[in-house]
Amino acid sequence: MTAGNSNIEVAVALPVHHTFTYSVPSFLSPFIAAGKRVLVPFGQRRVTGYILGSATETEPAEIKHILDVLDQEALFPSSMVPFFQWISDYYKHPIGDVIKNALPGGLTLYDYASLTITAEGNAALTNNTVTSLQRAVLNLLESGPCRLKHLSDRLNQNVPGALIQSLQRSGWVSKTRELRPASTKTRTERQIALAKSIPSQDRLSKARHKIIEILRQQGEISMPALKRQVPSATRLVRALEKDGYLIVRHKRIYRDPFGETIRADTAFDLNAEQQSVVERVNDRLSQGFATFLLQGVTGSGKTEVYMHIAAEVLKQQKSVLVLVPEIALITQMERRFRARFGERIAVLHSGLSAGERFDQWSLILHGKVDIAIGARSAIFAPFPAVGLIIVDEEHDASYKQENNLRYNARDLAVVRAKRNDCLALLGSATPSIQSYYNARSKKFIEINLKQRIERRSLPAIKIVDLRESMGYRGVRRFITPELHRSMKDTLDRSEQVLLFINRRGFANFVLCRSCGQALRCKHCDISLTYHQKANALRCHYCGFSRAATTSCDSCGSSGIKKIGLGTEKIEATVQKLFPKARVARMDRDTTTRKGSIFKLLKGLKDQSIDILVGTQMVAKGHDFPNITLVGIICADLSLSFPDFRAGERTFQLIAQVAGRAGRGASPGRVILQTYNPDHFSISAAKEQNFISFYKQEINFRKTLNFPPFSRMIQLKISGKDQQRTKDCAATLGNLCLSLKTSNASVYASVEILGPIESSLTKIARRYRWQILLKGTRASALHQFVGQLMANNPAVFNRRRVRVVVDVDPVSLM
Numbered sequence: 001m002t003a004g005n006s007n008i009e010v011a012v013a014l015p016v017h018h019t020f021t022y023s024v025p026s027f028l029s030p031f032i033a034a035g036k037r038v039l040v041p042f043g044q045r046r047v048t049g050y051i052l053g054s055a056t057e058t059e060p061a062e063i064k065h066i067l068d069v070l071d072q073e074a075l076f077p078s079s080m081v082p083f084f085q086w087i088s089d090y091y092k093h094p095i096g097d098v099i100k101n102a103l104p105g106g107l108t109l110y111d112y113a114s115l116t117i118t119a120e121g122n123a124a125l126t127n128n129t130v131t132s133l134q135r136a137v138l139n140l141l142e143s144g145p146c147r148l149k150h151l152s153d154r155l156n157q158n159v160p161g162a163l164i165q166s167l168q169r170s171g172w173v174s175k176t177r178e179l180r181p182a183s184t185k186t187r188t189e190r191q192i193a194l195a196k197s198i199p200s201q202d203r204l205s206k207a208r209h210k211i212i213e214i215l216r217q218q219g220e221i222s223m224p225a226l227k228r229q230v231p232s233a234t235r236l237v238r239a240l241e242k243d244g245y246l247i248v249r250h251k252r253i254y255r256d257p258f259g260e261t262i263r264a265d266t267a268f269d270l271n272a273e274q275q276s277v278v279e280r281v282n283d284r285l286s287q288g289f290a291t292f293l294l295q296g297v298t299g300s301g302k303t304e305v306y307m308h309i310a311a312e313v314l315k316q317q318k319s320v321l322v323l324v325p326e327i328a329l330i331t332q333m334e335r336r337f338r339a340r341f342g343e344r345i346a347v348l349h350s351g352l353s354a355g356e357r358f359d360q361w362s363l364i365l366h367g368k369v370d371i372a373i374g375a376r377s378a379i380f381a382p383f384p385a386v387g388l389i390i391v392d393e394e395h396d397a398s399y400k401q402e403n404n405l406r407y408n409a410r411d412l413a414v415v416r417a418k419r420n421d422c423l424a425l426l427g428s429a430t431p432s433i434q435s436y437y438n439a440r441s442k443k444f445i446e447i448n449l450k451q452r453i454e455r456r457s458l459p460a461i462k463i464v465d466l467r468e469s470m471g472y473r474g475v476r477r478f479i480t481p482e483l484h485r486s487m488k489d490t491l492d493r494s495e496q497v498l499l500f501i502n503r504r505g506f507a508n509f510v511l512c513r514s515c516g517q518a519l520r521c522k523h524c525d526i527s528l529t530y531h532q533k534a535n536a537l538r539c540h541y542c543g544f545s546r547a548a549t550t551s552c553d554s555c556g557s558s559g560i561k562k563i564g565l566g567t568e569k570i571e572a573t574v575q576k577l578f579p580k581a582r583v584a585r586m587d588r589d590t591t592t593r594k595g596s597i598f599k600l601l602k603g604l605k606d607q608s609i610d611i612l613v614g615t616q617m618v619a620k621g622h623d624f625p626n627i628t629l630v631g632i633i634c635a636d637l638s639l640s641f642p643d644f645r646a647g648e649r650t651f652q653l654i655a656q657v658a659g660r661a662g663r664g665a666s667p668g669r670v671i672l673q674t675y676n677p678d679h680f681s682i683s684a685a686k687e688q689n690f691i692s693f694y695k696q697e698i699n700f701r702k703t704l705n706f707p708p709f710s711r712m713i714q715l716k717i718s719g720k721d722q723q724r725t726k727d728c729a730a731t732l733g734n735l736c737l738s739l740k741t742s743n744a745s746v747y748a749s750v751e752i753l754g755p756i757e758s759s760l761t762k763i764a765r766r767y768r769w770q771i772l773l774k775g776t777r778a779s780a781l782h783q784f785v786g787q788l789m790a791n792n793p794a795v796f797n798r799r800r801v802r803v804v805v806d807v808d809p810v811s812l813m
């Protein structure tokens with residue numbers, strides 16, 4: 001930043017969409033740098049803001065001074081500012097909050113009000129005009145200021161706001177705002193060294209002598225290290241320091257989130273396919289931005305390819321960012337990278353404490369590491385010079401953040417790579433339709449790994465038609481004789497079984513047991529969802545509704561059945577069928593506690609679990625060689641999601657979960673149970689043929705104008721009051737309609753679907769509605785929402801009904 005200009009551009013950590021200009025008093029100007037936090041006056045409050053750079057415009061209006069600079073060092077490199085601005089603009093999210101989301105937690109300072117007694121207040125205590133409650137408050141404050149929030153607790157009785165106001169009016173107390181220090185502190189360790197010239201040692205005790213000897217021989221040493229040699233060091237060091245023998249410094253240390261020691265490995269000799277892929281990417285390394293899409297079957301050695309390319313990037317003094325969809329997989333990736341690249345790795349994910357995350361962030365910021373591995377938020381890792389951004393399992397829906405700042409880290413990887421003029425490398429066995437379409441249309445460069453390592457075969461997939469087991473009763477119907485037999489054989493060989501059922505807690509869907517068809521919307525070809533209260537079937541895209549029927553549209557059979565079946569029921573049934581087997585379950589309910597996923601994975605690894613029942617969590621890239629049977633209980637559950645991506649998800653899930661089988665020496669087997677054996681998602685997954693799946697799916701998308709042929713933005717409306725929420729949705733719907741008609745030529749391509757009630761009609765006591773905006777022209781769609789928000793700030797900032805903008809929504813429920 002130039003020294004001459006004393007105005008800076010600041011993004012405040014508040015829900016406002018634009019930035020503000022502040023001036024810098026001269027005593028603070030030496031401390032100004034982009035990426036630091038400042039304290040600024042904002043209305044009646046003082047708030048934290050982030051310096052983005054010099055102010056570009058000199059506003060004629062009165063410009064306020066900043067009050068303070070909060071950081072000694074910048075929290076992010078200034079090169080990230082345009083990236084943050086792009087995100088704010090694209091995701092329609094306040095810029096200050098974008099930055100707050102990007103930074104590790106625990107940094108933001110909070111304002112709070114506190115009460116202090118005045119001289120008049122002291123005087124008032126001596127006369128009798130005060131009420132007893134007033135007296136109690138004043139008495140308390142005599143011993144020091146008190147936070148307003150704590151007053152009632154400290155007095156053990158309710159202190160009404162009116163009473164505080166009366167005290168203020170009388171001039172007996174004053175209210176001030178103070179700052180609470182950030183809760184994240186860096187951890188330091190005492191480092192002990194000898195003083196330059198030390199007093200005589202003649203009269204020192206033996207132990208003190210020993211300490212001085214150690215320091216003489218070993219130089220500066222940390223307190224814990226010293227204590228290992230002299231257990232009573234803490235006390236002795238204090239005394240020695242006081243007498244001028246020692247110098248004690250507090251030195252910053254980094255908390256290490258990794259426990260286990262990892263032995264170094266050496267790179268494999270790549271096979272020919274891997275070699276050619278690595279060469280193609282490496283050839284592009286110094287030629288600026290490009291995105292590669294690596295489509296490689298499960299077990300084809302993608303990670304090895306990542307590591308070879310990463311090594312090349314590190315040679316060029318640039319850093320590598322590796323995104324992995326979830327914590328358990330991060331650990332696996334980290335272990336392999338650490339074995340190869342040693343200590344120069346930072347890890348970022350939600351399993352770390354705020355302090356640990358802050359430390360990892362600092363390592364990256366200070367150039368102590370050149371590789372960062374993490375979940376979606378690692379896309380914000382503050383590397384000044386990124387050379388490569390890898391997104392493993394790029395199809396995974398968990399790259400999408402579903403609250404607050406609703407971004408997709410996979411998409412941001414491409415955006416950041418473009419801004420950094422470097423490479424993005426997206427990898428998956430089952431790429432998203434979106435990414436593969438980009439490869440087909442030459443936006444991305446496609447590279448392939450078609451064979452498993454050592455030519456291991458992909459597991460054989462056997463389809464079992466659930467329509468044939470209609471005669472069985474209850475949950476038994478879902479452990480078909482075929483599956484039952486295979487499970488028994490597998491257990492007899494002391495091998496492990498994985499059972500997969502994708503059941504989440506949402507409204508039932510309806511399926512015909514004779515023909516396997518789910519009832520679908522005639523406008524959207526999306527499964528209808530059964531609403532029990534209304535006894536109706538509804539489309540969650542367009543709002544189409546029809547009475548619940550008892551007979552099938554396709555075949556006329558009366559075998560219509562609501563499906564509602566989950567992991568818990570399957571676990572219980574399996575345990576009954578195999579009383580001796582050790583059965584465990586992995587789903588959102590059993591993995592809420594920190595570390596519980598690792599416990600389950602460890603159980604699989606050391607084979608203390610025979611059968612694992614789980615949701616899509618188990619489908620993801622784990623590598624357990626002793627799993628030889630995978631059972632997919634009912635593939636139709638995901639196929640019949642009320643979502644245009646249902647086919648895509650089903651294909652991905654089956655191919656991924658099947659990929660868990662037969663990774664070791666013994667071959668794997670998959671039993672795929674379904675009511676729809678002929679559906680192309682299922683038959684393509686059986687052949688594990690991504691291309692044939694893509695070809696059919698892309699036609700469906702094109703016909704109905706779904707992404708990638710259009711873009712979507714969803715407005716999510718929710719509130720605790722049912723009527724108010726509904727009314728707000730209606731108002732917003734009308735605002736959309738009138739905006740469209742007011743500028744018909746520009747917005748012709750914008751379609752407005754809804755408002756309709758969401759599939760999950762109520763979550764956490766909030767009623768939910770939605771409006772889906774769809775457009776073939778991204779720019780028009782974004783302009784439409786931008787204008788809608790700018791024209792109606794009140795609607796988007798309501799207190800009781802929340803309106804959230806979800807750009808490129810993944811979950812439409």
Ligand code: ADP
Pocket residue numbers: 268269270271274296297298299300301302303304453623
């Ligand atoms: P993917 O990520 O494609 O599923 P991985 O990278 O996990 O595949 O590789 C599968 C297994 O093959 C791993 O155990 C890995 O160490 C091993 N592997 C990878 N490349 C080679 C190679 N060139 N030679 C021998 N083994 C390899």
Ligand code: ZN
Pocket residue numbers: 512513514515516517552553554555556557
């Ligand atoms: Zn039917």
Ligand code: ZN
Pocket residue numbers: 521522523524525526539540541542543544
């Ligand atoms: Zn519809």
